[in-house]
Amino acid sequence: MYLYLYDSFLNDNKHYKTLSRIEMRLTDLGIGGKISRLSPLKNIKELISDEIRFGVKTIVAVGNDETVSKTINNIANYTDITFGIIPIGPNQKIAEALGIAPEEAACDILSARKIEKLDLGRVNNTYFISGVNIEAESQIRIEFENSYQIMSEANTCQINIRNLRPAFSSGIGPKYFNPRDGVLEALIEPIKGVSRSFFRKKTPSRTSVIPFKKISVLSKKSVTVRTDGQKILKPPVDIEVVPNKLSVIVGRKNVYF
Amino acid sequence: MFNKKEEFTSNNEIETVIGPSVNVEGDFVAEGDVIVEGKVSGTLKTDNHLRVGQSASITANVTAGSAIIAGEVNGDLKIRGSLELSNTAVILGDIRANTISVASGAVISGKCAVGSQEGAKAKSEKPASEKPAKDKILKPKEWKLAQNENEQA
Numbered sequence: 001m002y003l004y005l006y007d008s009f010l011n012d013n014k015h016y017k018t019l020s021r022i023e024m025r026l027t028d029l030g031i032g033g034k035i036s037r038l039s040p041l042k043n044i045k046e047l048i049s050d051e052i053r054f055g056v057k058t059i060v061a062v063g064n065d066e067t068v069s070k071t072i073n074n075i076a077n078y079t080d081i082t083f084g085i086i087p088i089g090p091n092q093k094i095a096e097a098l099g100i101a102p103e104e105a106a107c108d109i110l111s112a113r114k115i116e117k118l119d120l121g122r123v124n125n126t127y128f129i130s131g132v133n134i135e136a137e138s139q140i141r142i143e144f145e146n147s148y149q150i151m152s153e154a155n156t157c158q159i160n161i162r163n164l165r166p167a168f169s170s171g172i173g174p175k176y177f178n179p180r181d182g183v184l185e186a187l188i189e190p191i192k193g194v195s196r197s198f199f200r201k202k203t204p205s206r207t208s209v210i211p212f213k214k215i216s217v218l219s220k221k222s223v224t225v226r227t228d229g230q231k232i233l234k235p236p237v238d239i240e241v242v243p244n245k246l247s248v249i250v251g252r253k254n255v256y257f
Numbered sequence: 258m259f260n261k262k263e264e265f266t267s268n269n270e271i272e273t274v275i276g277p278s279v280n281v282e283g284d285f286v287a288e289g290d291v292i293v294e295g296k297v298s299g300t301l302k303t304d305n306h307l308r309v310g311q312s313a314s315i316t317a318n319v320t321a322g323s324a325i326i327a328g329e330v331n332g333d334l335k336i337r338g339s340l341e342l343s344n345t346a347v348i349l350g351d352i353r354a355n356t357i358s359v360a361s362g363a364v365i366s367g368k369c370a371v372g373s374q375e376g377a378k379a380k381s382e383k384p385a386s387e388k389p390a391k392d393k394i395l396k397p398k399e400w401k402l403a404q405n406e407n408e409q410a
Contacts (some may be wrong), residue, residue: 081380132316148281148282148284149281149285150279150280151280152278152280157278157279175272188274188278190276190278207274207276208275208276208278208279209273210273210274210275211272
């Protein structure tokens, strides 16, 4: 049994035709199910737990990366649930990485049911599938698995924790960013400042890539951590990988499997 | 040695990269290959290949499967396989490696032991036939006979 979670932005009239086409395609494929429209007034956690109690086995997020993130956080703790995505609109990095085509084409991918168990990341108690971005206002210290630490000055570098391959990773080899390898990757990139002098020495710009299972981010002042586009948390922040946490329906043309 | 252009281009085999903007403190243990271009202090261990860039500065005891070093290492190096020091390498510590290649201009300040430990042991152990025979311990009867022979002589 399928549950389709429509994000609130899909209530806009401009998406009406797209949704109608998708619903027709799902019916044709015999994978129609219950449709639930999300809204700020609806408690997604209660909604999902009720539907799972009534026998839902596959939950499909219809929307963008934020819809995926919201849904994952509420289904990650259920073991026998399969997760699917129907991408609509912009901001579709997760769906793209998993080889899921947008709109109607995603219905065929759902129907094919190529299921993979993927790792999830966890920031304190919040799950993420693609990655998190860390911005620090003061000096930041990252402790890796309680054995070594990395110090970084404020506003000198950008720290990205990745599970899925980011769009900007052209120079980084294919071994990295596998959501089934049981590790996350920390990308530490220096921020290129505006040069004050023409003769100023060029700053080195190589990205650091450090695979890990668990880290703690410590800072004296606040740290902004964005998980899959959502903004959260203050230090100390613990980030860890949760291997094989979620069964996801993926497309055949993805970069991993 | 390796040219600057060739340096760090084969990313497919690389597991961990410590870039120039990063300062690592503590016991850094990696399972795969490691490239260091930043600063490391503490200990650095990998079973695989280690590459230390020209701008890198390591203040640590280093253990690796094999290594190419172009930067500064302040500590002991223990390399199971081959060690390659480029002309910009500065090693302030003892080196133990199976094979070593040193470019002219490299600085080494410390003891250097090259060759496999098994080979060194085998050389130090001489074959049994070459060993000096131990003095024979005479029984009392033999001792008396020997004494008589000496008196007769």
